[in-house]
Amino acid sequence: MKCLVDVYPYQKEQDEVEFLVFKRDTDVQYAHQWRMIGGKVDPEETHYEAALRELNEETGLLPDLLWTIPSVNHFYDHKSDHISLIPAFGAKINKEQNITLNHEHVCWKWISQDELDTYIQWPEQKRLMKLLADIVITKQILNEWIVE
Secondary structure, three states: OOOEEEEEEEEEEOOEEEEEEEEEOOOOOOOOOEEOEEEEOOOOOOHHHHHHHHHHHHHOOOOOEEEEEEEEEEEEEOOOOEEEEEEEEEEEOOOOOOOOOOOOEEEEEEEEHHHHHHHOOOHHHHHHHHHHHHHHHOOOOOHHHEOO
């Protein structure tokens, strides 16, 4: 089965975390949904390398900080009868960077934590975004989670 990664781009302004979300195009998986960045891990990659590659491929962005969220996205897919356990990464983004979307997305938007229910449909993604915000706001990113 394929290995996957989730990347949650964010930035912090004072005591608020904003998330960068992307609306999926019509002809791709999860069409028309607002989502974070996600993708497959290539055979020669580590999960964190795949996270960096996917972020750059889908947006043209490089994070100021990449760290492992101390939890995983998990769900069951009845079509493949597979349970997915997906590592999740926080990617601190400088809001001044230019965003260049690839074919998978039609637009992007910065949203507040209060807007998660409006834009994000998957409960696990919302949970991970709330966990990320709590860790960032309380300044509790452990050194062990930071990808060098």
